[in-house]
Each structure stands twice: as structure tokens, then as C-alpha cells.
Amino acid sequence: MLEQKMSSLSFDSYEDCQATADWLLSRTKVRPTVGIVCGSGLGGLAEILKDPEVFKYSDIPNFPQSTVHGHAGQLVFGTLKGKPCVCMQGRFHLYEGYSIQKITLPMRVFKLIGVETVILTNAAGGLNQNYNVGDIMIIKDHINMPGFAGVNPLTGPNDERFGVRFPSMSDAYDRKLQQLAHDVASELGYSNFLQEGVYCVLGGPCFETIAECRMLRSLGADAVGMSTVHEVIVAHHARMRCFALSLITNKSVMEYDSQEKASHEEVLETGRMRAEKLEKLVSTMVARLEHNPSSQ
Template sequence: MDDLLNLIEPARSIIAARISLVPRIALILGSGWSELADNLDNPVVVPYTDIPGFPPTTVVGHRGELVIGVLAGQPVAVMRGRFHFYEGHSMQQVTFPVRVLRALGCTTLLATNAAGGLHADWSVGDLMLITDHIFLPGLAGHHPLRGPNDERMGPRFPAMVGAYDRELMRLACAAADDLGILLREGVYLMLSGPAFESSAELRMCRLLGADAVGMSTVPEIVVARHMGMRCMGLSLITNLALADGPPANHQEVLDAGKSARPRVTALIRAILERMDRTATIPTSPDRP
């Protein structure tokens, strides 16, 4: 963990040297969500390749850049693409950006993803508010908190009950209602990927109580909670993951994201507008 702390500071300092505000809200944009970053005021773009510890992204639809600016009146740091366990990264590498964003000043994480919907009466393009998660790779030992713990970063045994902030969920539901957007609610189950699930695996997901299935998000939520950040998760249903349905493919994920772009952008902006703005936007990036 000491080695991790030594890696965080160089990454934080490189980002901080390029910006004139301290972001308080971190957004991770998954497949179908990345165009949201085009809406920032006064954006500063930092390619992942310029940040120590950030490997280049390899997934189509993930831009691989950090964008810092103001969105809906809030100072934000937007990850335009994430790292996945299936790309060959360790869980510690997958979640390293969250630790850097916390050191940069972010106290809230809004994580988004593309997911397969596990209900036949759902539709491609639906949005789902994540109310809880099932972390199968973590339960099998691939956990971002595995190894020595440093109490300066968080507790040895952080609780995951209530990981998704109730107040943020309330704001999201109110925002969706005002916009007339159907916002489903459910449990997100993470599998490691990269293969899409078999019919038997999809039946297992339903038996476990999942409503959507994907290959990301939960490690970042776990690490954010380890560091005391407030968390919210949103899934864009990009395919129906049904045991008796057609096989999934990545192109339909990208197509669903493109068609949902206006609703995705409107919902995130409306959520941010409802969040607390009493804290002023700091002008010094030197301290988190």
C-alpha cells in the first residue's frame, strides 16, 4: 500500500499542474456515455498516456482521456473510458484512477456503464439506477482491496451495505421524473468478461437476484467507498441478456449508446444540477 501511495502523488501532481479548479465530482463514462464530456465548460483534457499509472485504453468506444471542467455548475473530473479487468489489468490497476481522483479532491463518484438487461420486458436503451451490486470476481478473490491495508487510505474491512448513496439515488429519481425519462432500478452483477455470458450463466445471474449484468463498475465503487466517497451508479441497457435470446455483440452496445445520447446527457446534467452547490469551486489544485 505504501507503493500505491507513492504512485498516486505523481499522477495527482501532473493533473493538478494543468488545471485551475479542484474537481469535487468524478464521473466514469462507460460505453455509450462518453459524449457527455463534450458538454463541459472550460475543459482541460489530459490523455491517459500523460498520467503515470494510467495505461492506454484498448476498448472501442473508450477515448482514454481525463477531462476536467464545469458541468451543470459543478466542478467535475470526467474519465472518458475506463480500464477493465479483462484487458489484463489487475484490480488495483483498474481502480487506480479512482484513488488519484480522490487525491485530486473528488468526494463523490458517479459511475456509468453499458449492461445487459436480464428482464424480457425491458428494452434496449433503458436506463437503470444501480441500487446494489454482486461482485463475483471479488468474491472469487480478484478484489481491489486484497493485500496489506493502509489506514490512511481507508479501513481494512469497509462495509458495502449501503454503498450506493440514498440521497444521490433520490436526486436521480427526481431528475428522471422531471425529464419524463424511465429510470429503472436494480442490482448490477459484475462478471469478469470479456466473453458475453452463456445461457446457463444468464440463468444463474437471474437466480442470484441480478437485474443487469456487465464487466465493470463494481471495483471502482468498492475502492471509492474504501476512501469514503459518496457513490452512485447508472447502467445503460444496451442489449437484452436473455438465456433464450440472440447472442450479444459489442456493436449493438455502441449503437444503443449513440441512440440514447440525448437522454443520458440530460439525466446526468439534471442530477448534477440538484446536487449541493454550497461549496464554492476552489481555485487552487494543490490540496485534495
């Protein structure tokens, strides 16, 4: 019975991930130490890499394909501020129909190609009423709503070559990188729109109801979205440093007499509006990253 249950889970083995990593490494000379994941409307980060080498997700063995407007669906290798990087120009989500193990496969591939630090960006709805559209929120912690129902990327057999069976998540978001972000934002004059808070992930693809927004806010969430947390869990499990930013692209509707409605178009438009500053923040941080010995 247990074997039947395990066989029904859709996950890629260590060997599958290694095969994907080997395929990529055989086709590029870049040996990235930094992995960047671009959220909706934020794919421009990949476009500032020097000497880019681009691989479409559809060409990469074992990789799923991005189906969301605003996600280019390609892996880009290159250098950013002299640091070798790999950038996901578009990510995968539960609502696209993939298993949670499949949507986080790129994090394990990142680990196997040498990535030490993962920087993730997303577009999120602002639950904290002190946030404004266009604010950038440093994620200091998360609430994994799907995880409460047993939807976790670490479900299934654990391979110790990636990480331990029961990883701690109290330090999932690297505090030194959070401080670096604050320092860089201050130098760039971004402090007036930089926030720090808790991100809550939901399954999507619906935007949240008013009652759901009120509940999430009462639980301590400052922003809500449909990504990032699952990737962070897998990256942290594999001993990579994690840093994540949310671009607040809309204010969550909290009142029943409001005429406001969230839309994907608004998300993409806000991404375009703030993209240059977010790219500057991330690229300056990358330039100052140090070697992460704990990733070995």
C-alpha cells in the same frame, strides 16, 4: 513468504497515487468535486463540460491505457452546470489484462484531487425480462462475482489514509443520490424508461452463456456487465459518495431456441441512441449536488 506474495501484487502506493494527483493538479486550475466515469458509447458526457482541459491517459504518470473501442482514453477537466468536474472518457477492465488494483487507480487519484462524489455509467445486458433495450437502470446494489474468487481491488496492504481495512458495502450506493435521480427523471419525463436494480459484474471479455444468465437472474441480478463494481468498491472505501447508472444496451439471451446474440456494436449503437437523455439526467443531477462532508 508473505513479503514475496505481497510484492507480487500489482498495486500503486499512496505515494504513487499522490504523485499522479500532483501531476494533474499542477497542470489544471480546475479543482473537481465531482468525478464522472463514462462507459462504452457514453463518452459524450465529457464533451458537454465547459472550458475542457484534456489529458490523454498515455501522458498521465502511473495511469493505464484504455484499449477498448468506444473508449476515448482521456481525462477531461472542466465545469458542468457550474460544478468543477473531472471526467474519465473511457475506463479500464480486468479483461484488458491489468490488475484489479491498476484499473481502480483513477478512483484513488480522484480522491486525492478533491473529488467528493463519483458518478459512474456503464453499458449492461438486461437480465430482468421486464427491462427494454434503452432503459436506464439506477444501480441500488451489486453482486461482485470476481470477489467471490478473491479478486478484489482492496486485496493487499491496506493504507488507512484511503480507508479502513474492512469497509461495509451495504451502503456503497448513496441512497440520497438514487432518490435525486428518480426526482430528476420524473421532472424530465424519463420515468417510463428508468429502472432500479442490482448489477452483477463478471470478468469478461466474453458475453454470458444462456446458463450463466439464468443463474445470475436466479441470484437476483437485474443487469450484468464487466465494470463499475471494482471502481465503486475503491471509491466507497475512500469515503466518496457513489452513484451509478447502467444503460441497458441488449437483452441477455435466456432461451436456447433464441437466435439473438450480444455484440459490442449493439452496445455502442444503443449508447448513441440514448446518450442525449442520459447526459441530461446526469448533468441535471450534478447541478443539484451538495457538498459531501463525509468525504473529508
